[in-house]
Amino acid sequence: xxxxxxxxxxxxxxxxxxxxxxxxxxxxxxxxxxxxxxxxxxxxxxxxxxxxxxxxxxxxxxxxxxxxxxxxxxxxxxxxxxxxxxxxxxxxxxxxxxxxxxxxxxxxxxxxxxxxxxxxxxxxxxxxxxxxxxxxxxxxxxxxxxxxxxxxxxxxxxxxxxxxxxxxxxxxxxxxxxxxxxxxxxxxxxxxxxxxxxxxxxxxxxxxxxxxxxxxxxxxxxxxxxxxxxxxxxxxxxxxxxxxxxxxxxxxxxxxxxxxxxxxxxxxxxxxxxx
Amino acid sequence: xxxxxxxxxxxxxxxxxxxxxxxxxxxxxxxxxxxxxxxxxxxxxxxxxxxxxxxxxxxxxxxxxxxxxxxxxxxxxxxxxxxxxxxxxxxxxxxxxxxxxxxxxxxxxxxxxxxxxxxxxxxxxxxxxxxxxxxxxxxxxxxxxxxxxxxxxxxxxxxxxxxxxxxxxxxxxxxxxxxxxxxxxxxxxxxxxxxxxxxxxxxxxxxxxxxxxxxxxxxxxxxxxxxxxxxxxxxxxxxxxxxxxxxxxxxxxxxxxxxxxxxxxxxxxxxxxxxxxxxxxxxxxxxxxxxxxxxxxxxxxxxxxxxxxxxxxxxxxxxxxxxx
Numbered sequence: 001x002x003x004x005x006x007x008x009x010x011x012x013x014x015x016x017x018x019x020x021x022x023x024x025x026x027x028x029x030x031x032x033x034x035x036x037x038x039x040x041x042x043x044x045x046x047x048x049x050x051x052x053x054x055x056x057x058x059x060x061x062x063x064x065x066x067x068x069x070x071x072x073x074x075x076x077x078x079x080x081x082x083x084x085x086x087x088x089x090x091x092x093x094x095x096x097x098x099x100x101x102x103x104x105x106x107x108x109x110x111x112x113x114x115x116x117x118x119x120x121x122x123x124x125x126x127x128x129x130x131x132x133x134x135x136x137x138x139x140x141x142x143x144x145x146x147x148x149x150x151x152x153x154x155x156x157x158x159x160x161x162x163x164x165x166x167x168x169x170x171x172x173x174x175x176x177x178x179x180x181x182x183x184x185x186x187x188x189x190x191x192x193x194x195x196x197x198x199x200x201x202x203x204x205x206x207x208x209x210x211x212x213x214x215x216x217x218x219x220x221x222x223x224x225x226x227x228x229x230x231x232x233x234x235x236x237x238x239x240x241x242x243x244x245x246x247x248x249x250x251x252x253x254x255x256x257x258x259x260x261x262x263x264x265x266x267x268x269x270x271x272x273x274x275x
Numbered sequence: 276x277x278x279x280x281x282x283x284x285x286x287x288x289x290x291x292x293x294x295x296x297x298x299x300x301x302x303x304x305x306x307x308x309x310x311x312x313x314x315x316x317x318x319x320x321x322x323x324x325x326x327x328x329x330x331x332x333x334x335x336x337x338x339x340x341x342x343x344x345x346x347x348x349x350x351x352x353x354x355x356x357x358x359x360x361x362x363x364x365x366x367x368x369x370x371x372x373x374x375x376x377x378x379x380x381x382x383x384x385x386x387x388x389x390x391x392x393x394x395x396x397x398x399x400x401x402x403x404x405x406x407x408x409x410x411x412x413x414x415x416x417x418x419x420x421x422x423x424x425x426x427x428x429x430x431x432x433x434x435x436x437x438x439x440x441x442x443x444x445x446x447x448x449x450x451x452x453x454x455x456x457x458x459x460x461x462x463x464x465x466x467x468x469x470x471x472x473x474x475x476x477x478x479x480x481x482x483x484x485x486x487x488x489x490x491x492x493x494x495x496x497x498x499x500x501x502x503x504x505x506x507x508x509x510x511x512x513x514x515x516x517x518x519x520x521x522x523x524x525x526x527x528x529x530x531x532x533x534x535x536x537x538x539x540x541x542x543x544x545x546x547x548x549x550x551x552x553x554x555x556x557x558x559x560x561x562x563x564x565x566x567x568x569x570x571x572x573x574x575x576x577x578x579x580x581x582x583x584x585x586x587x588x589x590x591x592x593x594x595x596x597x598x599x
Contacts, residue, residue, distance in 0.1 A: 016497040017408040019401070019511060026405030029398045030417075033424045033478065036435035039445055043438065052443040079348045081515025092318040112316045119327045130330035133570070136347065149552055156326035161320050186465040217428045220538050220553075224560070234334055234430050241434070241543055242455035245279040250438075253431040264426040266420055268381055 001107040030044040037257065044250035051247060063250040070236065071252060078216055078232040081147065085154035086162065086211035092155075093162035093211075094204055099197075101170040127157070128224035135225055153225045154218065158211035169203025206270050209263055216256075224234060299413050338570035348419075360575050377555065379424055384552040387470050388534035392481075394474040395530045399481030400523065401453035406482070407489035416485065425479035433543045435464065436472045465472045472544040473534050480533070481526040483598030489521025521591060527585045 044062070048055030065071050076198055093116075119127065135149050177199070219234040226235060233252065242248055254275045337452065338356045342347040361373040401581030406417040424432065439445050440462040445460035462468050492515065500510040538553035550558070556576065 002500050005529055016494060016501055016510070017405060020507065021434055022401035025398060025401035025411050029402045029478070030420055032398075032475075036439050037424070037427065037432065038476065040431070042434040050443070051441070052445075052448055056392055076394055089322070096316040096319035099312040103312065106305075106312060108309075108313065112313075112320060115320055115323055115328065116316075118323055121580075121584065122327070122331070123532070123553070123558055123576055125536050125538045127327055127330070129556055129573055131326065132336040132560060133566065134330040134333050137333075151325045152322075158304060158321050159323055163319070214427060217430070219430050223558075234428065235433070237430060238539070238543075241437070245438075253428075253434060254426050256431055259354075260427050261423060264423055267426075268422070272523065 002150050040250050041254045041257065044254045046247050046250075049246055051245060051250070060097075061247040062255075065248050065251045065255075070231070074170055074231045074233045074236040076121050077147070077230065078234070080129050081150055081232060082212050082215035083147075084151045085158050085215045086208050088151070088155045089211045090162045090166075090204060090208040091274075093201075093207060096159075097163055097166040097203075099169055101167050102173070102175065108213035116163050120160050124157075124220045128221045131221065132224040133161070141226070147230065149225050149227070150222060150230060150232075153221050154215045156220065157218070158215055161214045162207035162211040165206040166200065166203040168195075169206070173199050175253050200236050206267055209267050213260065213263055226234075231275055276381050294436070308567065330522040334573060337575060338567050340567050342565045342567055344564075346559040346560070347564065348566050353567065356565070356569075358564070359568045360571050372494075377436060380550050380552065380555050383465070383466060383549065384535055387466060390470050391473040391534050392527050392531045395478050395481040396527065398474070399451065399526060400485050400519075400526060402478075403482045403485035403522075405488050407486050407492075418557045421479060421482050421486075425483070429476055430543075432476050432538055433472055433540050436468075436475055437543055440468055440471065450590055461475045463544065464549060466545075466549055468544040469541045469549060469551065473537060476540060477530045480529040484529060485519060485522040488519040488525075492518055524587065524590055528583060532583055535580060535583075536576060 030224055043051050045052075045057050045059065046054055047058035047060065051223065096112065096116060100116075102107060103109070130154050131149075131238055135153075139149075173196075177195050178191050181195045186194065218232075222232050223238065224233050226232070231239065233256065237249055238250060285536060337348055339352055339354065341353045343349050358371070359374065359377075360373055361377060362371045363377075365372055369571070376519040384597050402421060406414065437444075440464065441447070442459040442461065444462075446462070447456075450456045451459065462471075496518070497510055497514055500514045505513065532560070536553050537551055538557065540552040540598070541549065541554055542557075552572070553576075556569050556572045559565045559572065563569070
């Protein structure tokens with residue numbers, strides 16, 4: 001924080017790296033980014049029913065959320081969905097990243113790249129209603145409603161998020177180690193399992209975590225694709241907001257925030273290793 | 276796994292076993308390589324094709340059908356869905372008039388998206404600058420601090436804003452405790468609430484690209500400007516700003532586009548009256564029971580987003596040209 005550490009311009013009394021007022025706005029902004037979240041967390045420990053009046057510290061809303069079978073079901077469903085979608089998406093993204101990096105231009109490369117990034121270009125609400133149309137049609141035609149629709153939809157928008165870190169990782173690797181392994185008579189399978197995969201592992205983990213977080217957070221597509229009784233944690237919370245809000249919502253939010261913070265820290269740590 | 280394209284072999288013109296001449300063998304290897312790459316990409320391509328791209332094509336068809344009585348569609352061709360995007364039929368004499376309700380929602384979406392982009396610029400650029408100019412060891416920490424909110428659940432962050440600005444929320448309680456106001460200010464379910472909420476949730480999208488741009492900035496150039504007697508403002512406007520412009524443009528587009536298609540934030544903070552584009556689309560698939568109109572509206576939104584993206588690409592490619 002100390003601007004004194006910055007080199008000052010020789011003839012002026014200030015550093016060229018500091019701009020007047022910027023530090024004040026920046027510190028205010030960072031404070032403002034955290035204040036609402038911290039208030040939300042604080043009220044999850046409120047003993048009273050209110051989100052306005054502090055009535056003392058208590059864990060009762062956490063206990064209530066933990067005993068609410070709707071919350072538990074939604075949490076399990078969210079985890080199941082995010083793990084399945086992130087798992088499948090990461091495998092597909094890893095294969096696609098291997099095919100589209102470290103290569104000359106080949107016919108269709110741009111097309112594959114554009115297609116993989118397609119879910120990022122289209123507003124989520126548009127994808128959501130398009131899936132609603134198609135899945136409504138399939139559901140009526142087959143009478144089959146299961147989590148498979150949600151898993152398919154989530155997998156699709158998770159692919160680009162899993163793909164980006166894996167691709168970034170691959171681009172930092174060259175072929176020297178693989179060539180050396182081949183020179184030493186390793187079979188293609190051995191080269192991949194013993195040389196390529198261990199090198200790209202941090203990228204794969206980062207990609208999978210990113211996909212997992214994106215899937216866990218998704219409201220819009222889930223809201224439109226889910227069949228009756230397929231609430232996930234975010235859609236459950238969105239539904240709760242229509243009713244009288246109690247600190248139970250804050251308690252669930254706090255758990256999500258804590259889980260998210262752990263994942264982000266891990267993600268940061270993993271991508272730092274790269275450098 | 277991908278093979279390296281066969282290195283131009285030392286056996287320049289030597290006949291290759293099997294009676295193939297060199298060029299042919301290379302081409303064959305290249306074709307095998309292409310096939311392998313396509314096969315490897317196939318799972319990802321199929322997943323996205325089936326569950327993201329193809330549904331959009333189906334929706335094109337639906338936008339030209341007739342709405343069913345209880346939602347869904349009747350398979351009768353009609354352009355009414357598209358007409359209804361900006362026009363509506365008078366109930367009595369069937370003449371077409373402007374659909375004021377839709378136009379005001381489009382206007383609100385564009386207006387709030389622009390305001391949000393400007394606000395994130397005002398707060399985001401100094402924040403990015405601040406983080407990027409921290410001494411090496413401390414920078415990671417500050418960067419981490421601005422990145423965490425970006426990864427926290429968007430709905431949770433929206434709920435946090437809701438609890439802040441509700442009638443019995445923290446801000447109103449504070450203002451009343453300080454006797455600045457006697458009655459809580461109605462902030463929920465207004466355009467202000469939506470703009471405030473979107474600024475809050477999308478701010479990190481502005482900070483990160485601008486940070487990347489400031490991080491790459493060569494401060495020797497700023498130093499040089501000062502040596503040549505530029506004041507702080509001149510140095511900022513003539514040297515710094517042109518160099519971090521790509522980051523600012525990228526950040527603006529990253530904020531503007533999700534704002535246009537925002538659904539969760541306006542739904543929670545705007546309520547049932549202050550709709551934005553995304554909520555209008557949802558309405559057609561819910562209570563509105565007009566799927567063709569919903570489909571047509573979706574493509575209208577996509578078209579606006581595409582225009583913004585193309586504008587961005589043209590802007591950045593021109594930047595690159597002037598850089599050279």
